[in-house]
């Protein structure tokens with residue numbers, strides 16, 4: 001049975017990836033230091049083994065690879081995954097996101113891992129005028145987080161070129177779904193849901209016409225697995241947007257959420273936050289044409305699943 005290492009498997013996206021791999025009959029090794037993840041998120045199948053290891057700890061990671069010589073694929077999601085801490089402590093962000101990624105790449109290469117899937121982010125693009133954002137759009141990150149994710153991506157691509165590893169760097173748009181915590185990148189959905197559950201008036205910064213590309217976590221998991229099992233891309237640039245290709249304004253988002261809650265749309269508008277990007281959505285054509293992948297979950301359905309999770313957890 002194929003064995004896959006998932007870093008960040010106790011986190012939001014990683015725990016859903018682990019669930020899907022188990023459903024597909026794989027054995028899974030989870031590496032996570034539980035800094036933002038939660039052990040309760042980890043699938044309790046006998047085919048999952050959890051190791052509380054920091055990805056910057058090369059000695060313990062090496063011991064893990066020596067102990068598990070049959071790891072065939074690595075899905076690298078562990079990261080310092082938030083913008084604000086990266087601004088406050090860029091060195092720590094870089095240590096985790098860059099050095100941690102190099103550690104994993106190097107050990108994967110030395111231990112003959114065939115496929116390596118890396119979680120990058122739409123944050124690598126920064127502010128862009130031309131929409132939808134394409135993979136060819138030059139990277140120009142605005143935050144240390146965006147820089148570190150992009151640097152990780154470049155190392156991933158270099159390992160692909162140097163050693164012929166099958167690598168993919170997936171630039172996730174705003175991912176949402178069950179198990180997300182309010183402080184992650186697409187936290188706005190979790191923040192709205194928590195406000196609505198507490199019967200508070202949701203706060204919108206600016207006029208609410210700013211747009212984002214919200215993608216449901218199950219669709220992201222499908223994209224990750226497609227890249228893992230398809231023997232990697234034979235393209236010179238293994239970066240792929242993982243997005244719906246549709247833009248949703250914050251007003252639209254809250255309207256759909258209010259429908260799910262069956263309440264009136266009545267937000268509290270506050271001053272726009274400085275530096276907020278106005279419009280953003282990403283083309284997913286490269287991924288859809290390369291693999292048999294497309295996002296399947298409509299916003300209303302994804303939001304309903306997410307609300308159900310928070311209501312009944």
Ligand SMILES: NC(=O)c1ccc[n+]([C@@H]2O[C@H](COP(=O)([O-])OP(=O)(O)OC[C@H]3O[C@@H](n4cnc5c(N)ncnc54)[C@H](O)[C@@H]3O)[C@@H](O)[C@H]2O)c1
Nearest residue numbers: 008010011012013033034035036037054055078079121175
């Ligand atoms: N959620 C989004 O919308 C989004 C968007 C773009 C990119 N991403 C990327 O996707 C990946 C997963 O994000 P997420 O939203 O699930 O975040 P998350 O914070 O829920 O998950 C990250 C996991 O990594 C673990 N981790 C952090 N530092 C670690 C370290 N030094 N060693 C070992 N484990 C460590 C955390 O404990 C956590 O379980 C990240 O790489 C993130 O940058 C997420």
